[in-house]
Amino acid sequence: NVYGTDASSPNSAMIDVTKLEQIAQKNQKRLGDLALQGLQFSAQAPAGGSLAERIWLMYAYLNQVDWKYDAVSGAYQRYQDHADATNFELMTDRINGEPLTFENVVVLFAPHEVVTPTIIDINLLYMKRMPALLFRDGQMYEIFWTTISEDYEQQTGKMRPMRFVDANGDPFPLKPGQTWVEVVQPF
Numbered sequence: 001n002v003y004g005t006d007a008s009s010p011n012s013a014m015i016d017v018t019k020l021e022q023i024a025q026k027n028q029k030r031l032g033d034l035a036l037q038g039l040q041f042s043a044q045a046p047a048g049g050s051l052a053e054r055i056w057l058m059y060a061y062l063n064q065v066d067w068k069y070d071a072v073s074g075a076y077q078r079y080q081d082h083a084d085a086t087n088f089e090l091m092t093d094r095i096n097g098e099p100l101t102f103e104n105v106v107v108l109f110a111p112h113e114v115v116t117p118t119i120i121d122i123n124l125l126y127m128k129r130m131p132a133l134l135f136r137d138g139q140m141y142e143i144f145w146t147t148i149s150e151d152y153e154q155q156t157g158k159m160r161p162m163r164f165v166d167a168n169g170d171p172f173p174l175k176p177g178q179t180w181v182e183v184v185q186p187f
Contacts, residue, residue: 039163042173049139055105057182061085065182067105069138075101075177076135103177106164107133108145109186122183124162130186132164136175143172 055067055076066079066088078100079088091100109131112122128148134141144165153159164172 039161040171040173041176043176045137045139045175046141046173049137049141051138052135052140053138055107055135057107057184059184064088067135069135070101071138073101074137074175075103076105076180077101078180101178102180103136103175104179105135106145106179106181107135108181108183110183111186112183129165129169134164134172134174141172 053069055065057065057067059065062081062083062085064081064085066081067076068079069076078091080091081088092098093100110122110124110127112120115121124147126148127146129144129146132143132145134143144167145162146165147159147162149159164174166172
């Protein structure tokens with residue numbers, strides 16, 4: 001997602017899609033071939049999950065998020081409070097008016113600090129094994145995330161995206177579809 005209202009800024013939601021494509025193409029040329037493998041997907045829900053039809057995250061008293069599982073769509077719908085700690089509104093896509101639904105919601109425990117009111121520094125590099133919660137198919141799974149360098153990174157000098165693993169370090173599958181990541185402090 002790109003936020004803001006300044007059409008001349010690449011950090012704006014009002015940026016023209018063709019300009020975003022140009023930025024992506026320019027970055028692709030600069031970065032060269034990338035290996036984006038690392039995530040596993042499976043339509044079949046893994047065994048061992050706990051029932052999780054709702055996810056409630058309170059970042060602050062007046063900044064809360066509520067996710068509700070919709071069994072019909074097989075996805076979670078995102079609700080945001082009105083900064084009143086009481087009323088939650090179903091979030092919708094600004095383009096088509098459809099509810100924001102995600103097949104996977106990941107609560108990522110990552111160390112971060114607020115540098116300024118608009119800048120948050122999240123430490124995601126070279127993490128060997130950090131906890132996460134994966135919500136999919138109305139179930140919650142206690143998993144881990146990693147960005148530690150392995151053979152691929154050491155041989156090529158390139159980094160892969162974050163990977164999700166189980167307690168044994170084996171890849172843990174996301175459900176095919178969209179994924180929303182909520183970043184919270186490890187404590």
